[in-house]
Amino acid sequence: MAITVVGSVAYDTIETPAGKRERCLGGAATYFSLSASFFTDVRVIAVVGEDFGKRQEAVFQARNIDTRGIEHTAGRSFFWEGSYLDNLNEAKTHSTELNVFAAFNPKIPDAYRDSEFLFLANIDPVLQRRVSLGLPDVKLIAGDTMNYWIKDHRAALLEVLKGLDILLINDTETKMLAGNNNLVQAARAVMAMGPKALVVKHGEYGATLFYGATPKGKSAGSAFRAPAMPLEEVVDPTGAGDSFAGGFFGYLASQPEQSPAAFRRAMFYGSVMGSFACERFGTERIQKLTRPEIDERFNLFRELTHLA
Amino acid sequence: MAITVVGSVAYDTIETPAGKRERCLGGAATYFSLSASFFTDVRVIAVVGEDFGKRQEAVFQARNIDTRGIEHTAGRSFFWEGSYLDNLNEAKTHSTELNVFAAFNPKIPDAYRDSEFLFLANIDPVLQRRVSLGLPDVKLIAGDTMNYWIKDHRAALLEVLKGLDILLINDTETKMLAGNNNLVQAARAVMAMGPKALVVKHGEYGATLFYGATPKGKSAGSAFRAPAMPLEEVVDPTGAGDSFAGGFFGYLASQPEQSPAAFRRAMFYGSVMGSFACERFGTERIQKLTRPEIDERFNLFRELTHLA
Numbered sequence: 001m002a003i004t005v006v007g008s009v010a011y012d013t014i015e016t017p018a019g020k021r022e023r024c025l026g027g028a029a030t031y032f033s034l035s036a037s038f039f040t041d042v043r044v045i046a047v048v049g050e051d052f053g054k055r056q057e058a059v060f061q062a063r064n065i066d067t068r069g070i071e072h073t074a075g076r077s078f079f080w081e082g083s084y085l086d087n088l089n090e091a092k093t094h095s096t097e098l099n100v101f102a103a104f105n106p107k108i109p110d111a112y113r114d115s116e117f118l119f120l121a122n123i124d125p126v127l128q129r130r131v132s133l134g135l136p137d138v139k140l141i142a143g144d145t146m147n148y149w150i151k152d153h154r155a156a157l158l159e160v161l162k163g164l165d166i167l168l169i170n171d172t173e174t175k176m177l178a179g180n181n182n183l184v185q186a187a188r189a190v191m192a193m194g195p196k197a198l199v200v201k202h203g204e205y206g207a208t209l210f211y212g213a214t215p216k217g218k219s220a221g222s223a224f225r226a227p228a229m230p231l232e233e234v235v236d237p238t239g240a241g242d243s244f245a246g247g248f249f250g251y252l253a254s255q256p257e258q259s260p261a262a263f264r265r266a267m268f269y270g271s272v273m274g275s276f277a278c279e280r281f282g283t284e285r286i287q288k289l290t291r292p293e294i295d296e297r298f299n300l301f302r303e304l305t306h307l308a
Numbered sequence: 309m310a311i312t313v314v315g316s317v318a319y320d321t322i323e324t325p326a327g328k329r330e331r332c333l334g335g336a337a338t339y340f341s342l343s344a345s346f347f348t349d350v351r352v353i354a355v356v357g358e359d360f361g362k363r364q365e366a367v368f369q370a371r372n373i374d375t376r377g378i379e380h381t382a383g384r385s386f387f388w389e390g391s392y393l394d395n396l397n398e399a400k401t402h403s404t405e406l407n408v409f410a411a412f413n414p415k416i417p418d419a420y421r422d423s424e425f426l427f428l429a430n431i432d433p434v435l436q437r438r439v440s441l442g443l444p445d446v447k448l449i450a451g452d453t454m455n456y457w458i459k460d461h462r463a464a465l466l467e468v469l470k471g472l473d474i475l476l477i478n479d480t481e482t483k484m485l486a487g488n489n490n491l492v493q494a495a496r497a498v499m500a501m502g503p504k505a506l507v508v509k510h511g512e513y514g515a516t517l518f519y520g521a522t523p524k525g526k527s528a529g530s531a532f533r534a535p536a537m538p539l540e541e542v543v544d545p546t547g548a549g550d551s552f553a554g555g556f557f558g559y560l561a562s563q564p565e566q567s568p569a570a571f572r573r574a575m576f577y578g579s580v581m582g583s584f585a586c587e588r589f590g591t592e593r594i595q596k597l598t599r600p601e602i603d604e605r606f607n608l609f610r611e612l613t614h615l616a
Binding site: 088181182183184185187202204205206208210223224225227230231232233234261264265268302304305306307308 | 396489490491492493495510512513514516531532533535538539540541542569572573576610612613614615616
């Protein structure tokens with residue numbers, strides 16, 4: 001079943017110990033939709049500038065992603081420049097140019113209105129909420145956010161959280177949002193804000209899914225932990241979290257039922273897609289992936305974590 | 309089959325956000341042997357001072373641990389004082405008094421000579437090697453070390469590593485020992501120093517076992533990742549690593565064959581024992597454990613990580 005995703009389509013200049021790339025195609029909605037497209041139909045809502053042309057469009061087309069919701073306006077696309085020279089787990093931002101994104105007012109194409117799944121990538125929570133209200137009939141809403149919105153746009157973010165089924169954020173964001181340094185306690189506090197399930201991403205250590213009620217004192221009663229792949233070389237971690245979200249939500253949307261067992265497999269597919277994203281710069285690896293490669297790695301992850 | 313462990317038996321004064329305890333019974337050999345005693349026979353080699361009396365002895369007796377190799381000498385036992393007020397993942401050391409440990413010369417009781425398993429807890433590698441040479445017929449040797457020995461006693465440590473079957477250290481130690489910041493590459497480099505298997509402990513994120521040859525480019529071909537328990541409250545992380553080692557090696561020693569499947573289950577038992585250790589100050593929780601509680605948590609860990 002189709003997912004509509006709203007978020008950024010952007011250009012990134014990235015430097016890592018493996019090298020430097022100028023103006024790769026990037027943005028949360030790009031990584032998410034490419035990743036999710038291996039599992040289900042994906043429709044994008046975003047805004048780009050005049051620097052987004054046929055070559056970039058072709059990247060989405062190649063994966064059958066619906067781009068009718070990508071608005072083309074005068075000016076330049078969102079641009080980010082960052083490096084991971086000291087620490088592959090944390091980007092150092094050198095430059096952020098909002099450009100056409102500064103005036104982004106998401107428009108939902110009519111053709112998207114029967115989407116049953118909605119992903120709110122990391123953008124201004126006011127816009128997340130607007131899209132969410134514009135698609136009142138979706139079956140499941142997942143979303144992402146970041147420290148900036150948690151710190152400085154809390155009220156708007158809390159409105160979004162109330163309507164979320166699944167929130168995907170990292171350890172630091174979870175603890176910051178809850179104001180609590182214990183992950184289990186913080187997860188419970190965040191889920192009390194609205195999300196019925198919480199996926200906490202641990203970077204190279206995988207991710208933990210908290211779901212259902214977690215009775216106080218019962219630590220792991222409703223938790224599931226997916227590993228990350230121990231990688232020989234991390235070329236570029238940019239977009240790993242969005243690729244995780246795409247694999248996770250894309251797989252969920254592809255299933256007839258969003259059962260606990262489906263959530264578990266979705267966590268694995270999320271980790272699988274996140275691990276592929278790190279293997280090359282930008283979206284290079286995800287663009288060239290095949291479904292057999294994905295399933296092969298899924299089996300490796302099972303091998304990596306299962307007793308027998 | 310019996311394990312002989314050599315290491316510290318000590319007193320710890322510990323402060324964490326949950327409170328403070330003065331002079332708890334501690335030391336790597338204490339945590340290790342209490343933890344391993346739930347799986348197999350354990351024999352300790354250590355040295356204590358006059359402050360180690362009947363009450364401390366009784367802790368070992370209650371778990372049927374052979375203490376004939378604990379030498380009693382004039383003076384005070386090893387003492388450590390530390391706190392985890394800012395960061396539960398890393399102790400801040402306030403004071404270390406070697407006391408009787410400064411002149412420790414491990415003696416192996418004759419009754420220990422038929423031990424088939426040997427654990428070299430984190431002490432001077434010169435002493436680790438001495439005990440190892442004194443028990444030439446053991447079937448499997450595992451060991452631990454720390455940043456201090458890696459940095460300042462490298463030559464002696466490398467001698468120990470040559471003879472090790474299994475090394476258990478954390479991420480930072482692995483990367484420091486290998487001089488390489490990529491975990492997979494660092495693991496391969498460390499295993500080239502001798503250990504046939506390497507257990508890298510990730511604290512709250514679990515642990516990864518690397519075993520067998522890891523062909524270059526094949527990242528996770530021979531790896532297994534065990535989770536840690538998402539804990540509602542970490543009261544005191546002191547000894548979690550040694551308790552992990554006790555559960556891991558104790559379980560391995562209890563098995564008729566140290567097969568890959570046994571190693572996987574051993575990783576789970578290690579994580580289980582490490583998680584219990586954190587629930588109370590010092591060895592309080594491990595002292596009161598029962599085997600059914602251990603197996604219940606083992607099943608929780610399976611539930612936490614297995615797809616179905």
